Amino acid sequence: MGYGRLKSSESIGSFRSQPEAPTTSTSKNKGNRRLIIIVGILAFVLLVAAVASAGLVIILRPKSTGESVHGIRGKPTQSISKTCSKTRYPDLCVNSLVDFPGALDAGERDLVHISVNMTLQRVGKALYDVSDIANLQMDTLVRSAYEDCLELLEESVDQLARSLASVEQTGAVGSTQDVITWLSSALTNQDTCADGFDDVSAGNVKDHMEENLKDLSELVSNCLAIFSYSSDDGDFSGVPIQNRRRLMESDFPATESNGFPTWLTGRERKLLQMPVPVMQADIVVSKDGNGTYKKISDAIKAAPEKSSRRIIIYVMAGRYEEKTLKVGRKKTNLMFVGDGKGKTVITGGKSVYDNYTTFHTASFAATGAGFIARDITFENYAGPEKHQAVALRVGADHSVVYRCNIIGYQDTLYVHSQRQFYRECDVYGTVDFVFGNAAVVLQNCSFYARKPMVQQKNTITAQNRKDPNQNTGISIHNCRILCTSDLESVKSDYPTYLGRPWKMYSRTVYMMSYMGDHIHPRGWLEWNATFALDTLYYGEYMNYGPGGAVGRRVGWPGYRVIESEEEASKFTVAKFIYGSSWLPGTGVAFVAGLSL
Secondary structure, X not given: OOOOOOOHHHOOOOOOOOOOOOOOHHHHHHHHHHHHHHHHHHHHHHHHHHHHOOOOOOOOOOOOOOOOOOOOOOOOOHHHHHHHOOOOOHHHHHHHHHOOOOHHHOOHHHHHHHHHHHHHHHHHHHHHHHHHHOOOOOOHHHHHXXXXXXXXXXXXXXXXXXXXXXXXXXXXXXXXXXXHHHHHHHHHHHHHHHHHOOOOOOOHHHHHHHHHXXXXXXXXXXXXXXXXXXXXXXXXXXXXXXXXXXXXXXXXXXXXXXXXXXXXXXXXXXXXXXXXXXXXXXXXXOOOOOOOEOOHHHHHHHOOOOOOOXXXXXXXXEEEEOOOOEEOOOOOOEEEEOOOOOOEEEEEOOOHHHOOOHHHXXXXXXXXXXXXXXXXXXXXXXXXXXXXXXXXXXXXXXEEEEXXXXXXXXXXXXXXXXXXXXXXXXXXXXXXXXXXXXXXXXXXXEEEEOOOOOOOOEEEEEEOOOOOOOOOEEEEEOOEEEEOHHHHOOOOOOOEEEEOOOOOOOEEEEEOOEEOOOEOOOXXXXXXXXXXXXXXXXXXEOOEOOXXXXXXXXXXXXXXXXXXXXXXXXXXXXXXXXXXXXXXXXXXXXXOOOOO
8 A cells, every 4th residue: 555555575666756857838837727726715714714713813823833842832721721631732732722813712612613713724824835836846756746735735624614614513413423524534634645745755845845734634633632522422433442431322313214324315315226228417428429528527527516416427338548537526416327337437557656646546536525426347457566556536525336346456445534335336456455544334345355466465454544533444344355266266375354554543344244265364464563453443243254253363452353233333324424314315225224
């Protein structure tokens, strides 16, 4: 996997940078357009912050240096001290709040609002400042990392702005979980941005980015901690884990008798079950010219921004390879419908071997909320020798992927962030082929381990939850863990593991799933010696098959055989991704609880 996820035992080659290329007029124009957009975003940030602050005077201040290492600079109030004691970075929390207008007169409740406001200002300023270097010459890897950061910072500004607008309206479970999801995602965005520069050589661009990104992850982490402790929703992490306060006790609304949760409308529910010939598509893509467009990218561009209604894009059978296929955050409620697995194929061949970041390699990416894909194959054909190469990357909230193939080798499916649901999908890969930090449930799916490179081990998951307050993790429910025919004959030479911990609080569970005999008896693989073994949460509940026996599993402090139905139920659709409020309208059949 990318971003520091390589091990010597995997025989993964080192990254190599290309010589700096001259900046073209096209890239200059692109940079200028982005700068105009970013200026508009920053103006929006200031407006939202001012309105939501209910009279607080908002001042953008230059980010002071040394906040994380020099201790307390000013005298905090009792409310600030008490609030910041709940965070993972208390000194930074105090220093950032004592400088912020209104904080010294605020009570604990108001500091929740102020912490989000202050963090939004900091992230907005960072976005503005890093945009200044858009026209500098950069080699392929640096440009890739830089553009990732711009996109991720824009996402974070949006998520923090929504959190700020909602922070006074968190009485309901749904709104509380919305804020937690957005803050968790904003934290993941900062980590992804920083990780992208890990393999970039020292230089002006890296120095500029590091200076402007300094402390952003810690500030968002503090926001998340402050909000979580102020909410009445209990321990939103959803599971009992070391050093957590209490179990989640909230009851969730019952699902409808047909098994659908409630996060999608009745119309969308019908759409996902409707035969393609009957469906009324808004846009049709056909390579032979018989549709509205020949290219998927043109269809995405033509779709309205911030749509409140479902926009259906029917992609007819064919093999589609385009330079950039991305559903951006402004393209909401887009539904892509193909003619079936193996018929409608969206493909690409980008990899880290070609000096792209892992984030940048995706053949198809989606961040617009409400994204749905049905009956499509997503593929990255780069091959195992080119290492990290993503077929599908999703960071869209309330996203659904239904009856799709997702095919690659290393890092096939990037479940980057926010709430996601996968049903009846087939995922193929070798190393860490389901990875990321979304709150995601994969249900009734099949995971096929493939033959990896010599001396590699297969690992199905690599979850990267970095903060114990994030409501993220990978839940694999009622699935099949299989291997392809090329691995079957040599499976004793290439052990396959259920997962390994990419970040400190990695969280993954397998529930009620069939496991083939290619799964190593230990089940799970260390990332690096003892890293994260006592802080991760890896669980197995009522799995079966020759690979499902737990008698010889790892003895790590963070691993558990789940015996309680109550504990296992916290990783179901209804409770882990709060699917009872949004999934039913998609039309995807699913099980809200544990029962099959």
